[in-house]
Amino acid sequence: MANAVEKVTGALRERVPPLTSIPLPRSVDQRWLGATWPVRELAPAPPGLKPVLGDEGPPVIGHALDFMRFGIEFGLKRYETYGPVSWMGAFGRRIVALTGPEATQIALVNKDKAFSQEGWKFFIEQFFDRGLMLLDFGEHHLHRRIMQAAFTRQRLTGYVDQMGPALRDGIAAWADRPNPRIYWSLKQLTLDVATRVFMGMSSGDDAAAINRAFVNSVRAGTAIVRFPVPGGRWAAGLHGRKVLERYFSANLPAKRASDGDDLFTALCHATTEDGDRFTDADVVNHMIFLMMAAHDTSTITSAAAVYHLAKHPEWQERARRESLALGDDVPDIEALETLTTLDLVIKEALRLVAPVPSLTRKTVKDTEVLGHFIPEGTLVGVSPTVNHFSPEHWTDPMRFDPDRFGEDRREDKSHRYAWMPFGGGAHKCIGLHFGTFEVKALLHEMLRAYRWSVPEGYTARWDYVSLPVPADGLPVHLTPR
Known part of the structure; x- marks a missing residue:
């Protein structure tokens, strides 16, 4: 043998x-x-x-x-x-x-339907139960059809209009911190965007608690000790899931009754041509999953792009010229689509550091x-x-x-x-366009506000404990323009 x-x-x-x-x-x-x-x-x-x-x-x-x-x-x-x-x-x-x-x-x-999303359940079902990524075959197709109503071009245009001012204000606030660990600054910023655009809430104590719950839930998926030992990652993830369920369940009735333009409201009202809609439990499960997917992957992609633009200032300047040519207005979706250099940079960042x-x-x-x-x-x-x-x-x-x-x-x-970077087949990421617009808008605002660099000889080391994260938080030096 x-x-x-x-x-x-x-x-x-x-x-x-x-x-x-x-x-x-x-x-x-x-x-x-x-x-x-x-x-x-x-x-x-x-x-x-x-x-x-x-x-x-x-x-x-x-x-x-x-x-x-x-x-x-x-x-x-x-x-x-x-x-x-x-x-x-x-x-x-x-x-x-x-x-x-x-x-x-x-x-x-998956032509012969031999490969099921059941594999994800081993890692994350307890924390992201019945999120879109965990559903299979006919059920997945139905839920995706309903959810697509929340990611139409019209909806994306509204999301971009909402995220622009939040990104500009958040990035301007970095001016008094010239040497941040930029990954953590980006994570807070993308959480602020997600809470505003996805949930219709401003940042604050509630947002901080929500962020901790998401972080704990994501990290629990790759825990070595997969039992709720007090103080362990698995126990923290289970607690995080309960926090998220309570929050979304408490706020759901108001979203059902509103006509807001945030994603939470959109999922509450999403309906197919055949009249299919999400139950309350569906909305809660999908919001928990989408919030995790939205702000974690955008943070990783933004951090990778910021790092490589710091290491390659010629590309930073090339992208900055295009951004400055747009003028001082917060860009809408059509303006963002003209930033072709950032398209190339983001695609290469996604290649070098796949968020999932x-x-x-x-x-x-x-x-x-x-x-x-x-x-x-x-x-x-x-x-x-x-x-x-x-x-x-x-x-x-x-x-x-x-x-x-x-x-x-x-x-x-x-x-x-x-x-x-967005997967493929029937489960290709439904939010790929939203995520790309968010990262592009974020980098555009950074290019307008700062030049940035990393220490000479510095090389980022990515920690793959859950999703890839720069192990040292990615130190950068920001210089206001």
Whole structure:
């Protein structure tokens, strides 16, 4: 058996681009890269299919901490070692990893309906129960149709009009803090926008409590100890969920009776042509999920863009020229659409730091991916993080190069799933346009108000404990223009 496993592993390695062709950051621990664990089959494969190979990693915790610590480098090393279909131990389970655009496409297009959103339930159901991302098949389709009424062009135009003044005021307030840890400033700002645009409330004590509840709920999803031990992340997440339920349930009747232009009100009134509407429980569940998805992903993307614009001042100046050309008015949706340099920068920031680094599925029947047998009941992870650095699809993938998204290159078109920061298939992010407009409006206001830089020789290190966060908060120096 050992010889057979080695033979298959060798064959896989021949088909995968060597990791040595990608210069890894200095932060990678070379001792970890050389670590080996016994290679085993996930399950015996039926005739005509190959087994999925992988390893358990360290006892009990598996590779959970390896991914949290090394992120991109961990995924690339697994890809080099095992190829596009492998498994690993993590969180006390065996999880199959599908990496590379071809394997990703099979899971996300999901033609034979073998891959279910049930995978997310293992990580976040207790905290984001029945959010849109956790629903499957016909039920998901119905809820998405209803929710689409809250993300029409008309609604987006209203959201942009609301967020503009909030962003301008919030960014102006940074003037007395020239050396912030900008990630935390951005997180507070995107929360202020989310509470105003999504919930119709101003920032304050309630908003601070809501923010803590969201943070605790998100971080609990990747807790190693998955029991409500007092003081632990799991217990904090469960408490956070209760706080959110109480808040949204208490405010729901007033939203049902109002005609406001915030998302909370929009979900209360959203109706399909067939008359389908959300129940009160649906609205609460979707608001909890959408608030998390909206302000966390926007914060991560904004932080990544701010960091790379600091490291590449020529791009900062190029983007600033376009922003200043708009004049002093707070831009509307049409004005934001003219900022083409920021489009390129944001797309490259999303490539380099995918806000959701792994998409989880669970097989509801036996299936196969690229000739590898995956049995029913298997947790599966799809990795935008690895796809975004594939040397087969990206030129010099570790380099910040927004022009790769320009019309004369369009490297993102090398494969439908080479660039997938918003997921894909039926569950592609419903709020992708809202999020892009928010990040673009935020960066526009920063470009108007400041020039910024990071310390000489500084390199950001992203912590993947839940979603990617700069481990030190990302120190920057702001200079008013």
